Amino acid sequence: MTRCSRRAVIRGAALMPLTATAEDQGQRRAERYFPTHGTYDHRTLSYDLSLTYEPAAGVLRGRAHIRAVANRPLRQVELDLARLTVHDARVDGAVVRPGRRRNKLVLPVRYPLAAGTPFTMEITYGGRPGPVRTPFGEIGWDRTGDANDGTLVAAQPLGAPSWFPCNDRPDDKAEYIFRVTVPRGHQALANGTLVERRCTGATECWTYHHAGPMAPYLAALYTGRFTHNTWEARDSSTGRRVTGRDAYPARLSPQARHDLGRQPTMFAAFTRWFGPYPFETYGAVVVDADLDQPVENQTASVFGRNHIDGERTWETLVAHELVHQWYGNSVSLRDWRDIWLNEGFATYGEWLWSESLGEDSADSIARATWHTLAQRGTGLRITEPGPDRIFDDQVYDRGACTLHALRLTMGDDRFFAMLRGWHHAHRSGSADTAAFVAHASRPMPNVLEPLLHSWLYDPRLPPLPRPEPGKAQS
Numbered sequence: 001m002t003r004c005s006r007r008a009v010i011r012g013a014a015l016m017p018l019t020a021t022a023e024d025q026g027q028r029r030a031e032r033y034f035p036t037h038g039t040y041d042h043r044t045l046s047y048d049l050s051l052t053y054e055p056a057a058g059v060l061r062g063r064a065h066i067r068a069v070a071n072r073p074l075r076q077v078e079l080d081l082a083r084l085t086v087h088d089a090r091v092d093g094a095v096v097r098p099g100r101r102r103n104k105l106v107l108p109v110r111y112p113l114a115a116g117t118p119f120t121m122e123i124t125y126g127g128r129p130g131p132v133r134t135p136f137g138e139i140g141w142d143r144t145g146d147a148n149d150g151t152l153v154a155a156q157p158l159g160a161p162s163w164f165p166c167n168d169r170p171d172d173k174a175e176y177i178f179r180v181t182v183p184r185g186h187q188a189l190a191n192g193t194l195v196e197r198r199c200t201g202a203t204e205c206w207t208y209h210h211a212g213p214m215a216p217y218l219a220a221l222y223t224g225r226f227t228h229n230t231w232e233a234r235d236s237s238t239g240r241r242v243t244g245r246d247a248y249p250a251r252l253s254p255q256a257r258h259d260l261g262r263q264p265t266m267f268a269a270f271t272r273w274f275g276p277y278p279f280e281t282y283g284a285v286v287v288d289a290d291l292d293q294p295v296e297n298q299t300a301s302v303f304g305r306n307h308i309d310g311e312r313t314w315e316t317l318v319a320h321e322l323v324h325q326w327y328g329n330s331v332s333l334r335d336w337r338d339i340w341l342n343e344g345f346a347t348y349g350e351w352l353w354s355e356s357l358g359e360d361s362a363d364s365i366a367r368a369t370w371h372t373l374a375q376r377g378t379g380l381r382i383t384e385p386g387p388d389r390i391f392d393d394q395v396y397d398r399g400a401c402t403l404h405a406l407r408l409t410m411g412d413d414r415f416f417a418m419l420r421g422w423h424h425a426h427r428s429g430s431a432d433t434a435a436f437v438a439h440a441s442r443p444m445p446n447v448l449e450p451l452l453h454s455w456l457y458d459p460r461l462p463p464l465p466r467p468e469p470g471k472a473q474s
């Protein structure tokens with residue numbers, strides 16, 4: 001095992017967007033769906049989180065060391081942090097007196113920071129974390145409520161501030177180190193690779209490193225007791241071997257091994273369709289609690305125990321969360337309004353998986369889905385669902401139908417090349433619908449641009465193109 005030094009945490013720098021102009025910033029701020037979360041004043045390079053969790057009391061003590069760069073001249077810096085108490089705050093090593101404004105932490109800066117200046121923040125904080133109230137229910141850090149006092153994080157889209165101070169924007173992506181201390185006998189799982197485990201008396205510190213870059217809402221920590229299954233998969237596009245590691249409660253072991261058992265096959269298929277797997281590892285984490293939905297936490301998707309039954313009833317969701325590692329996590333959203341780029345792709349990945357198993361073809365699923373959408377009457381403009389409806393079924397279903405309409409029109413070879421090209425062009429970055437339309441319509445702009453406009457921008461549901469024999473099968 002190696003130890004990660006803070007000096008190593010520089011990779012994110014080259015991947016961050018260039019300094020935004022004041023006009024860009026104003027425009028983006030005005031248009032965002034959740035303007036109270038995140039700031040464009042700075043961009044984050046890395047989070048180094050040292051966390052101690054006491055399960056019996058449900059108490060978290062944390063120290064966040066954050067490296068960032070000012071996007072404009074700054075006299076104060078904003079972070080998102082909910083519920084937890086700040087004990088000490090420093091900017092560039094100098095103690096500052098933080099202000100709190102609802103779920104904002106405002107750090108005054110002793111000497112104004114010029115645009116482009118790198119700086120550090122160190123926040124010592126703690127308390128009893130819990131989910132935050134959002135339009136989508138209570139999300140973020142949560143306790144499993146089982147006998148092992150486990151915890152989980154399912155933060156999409158607005159729950160990240162429930163456990164660490166962050167710049168909570170989907171396009172502010174950074175590198176992470178998690179140093180998590182739990183009682184001996186408990187485990188801590190986080191994004192990326194376990195680089196060190198160290199016992200000290202009655203506690204154990206688990207250190208993870210994830211180069212990412214990763215948006216705050218995809219950061220995850222799971223504590224409790226888990227059994228693990230390690231698997232190997234081959235990346236079809238590069239030949240690289242990737243090691244996967246699933247975790248689940250021991251008593252669910254036979255069912256979980258079965259339900260998650262086809263991930264290496266998915267991995268081989270997805271790397272063929274979507275291109276190289278973007279991260280160093282992957283695993284499904286099943287927590288000892290019921291969850292409404294799994295969440296695609298980066299390299300460590302979370303499933304509820306209710307998603308495991310030993311009969312692969314929810315295998316489409318296993319596929320869905322894996323697809324998100326390309327589309328949603330590696331290629332992130334510029335803003336939540338463009339969420340169809342995550343959910344339409346992950347849903348279409350489910351259909352492709354079904355087709356590859358010889359079950360329902362993507363075409364038959366798309367036609368059935370189209371009829372369901374048609375019966376609903378007035379459609380949703382999926383590129384502008386509204387902040388409260390970003391998880392509306394139509395975003396998923398019409399988004400996937402949009403991709404199927406493209407596939408039928410372009411033919412398989414061009415369609416899959418387009419999917420791979422989209423990931424290749426925006427890997428580790430973030431993108432929006434306009435960029436996708438420009439990318440996808442490039443082979444036949446006269447045909448594909450109007451097609452995409454009708455599917456993406458017009459609430460009326462367009463007809464699905466007829467399949468050309470031999471063209472729509474993979």
Ligand SMILES: [Zn+2]
Pocket residue numbers: 296320324342343346
């Ligand atoms: Zn999804």
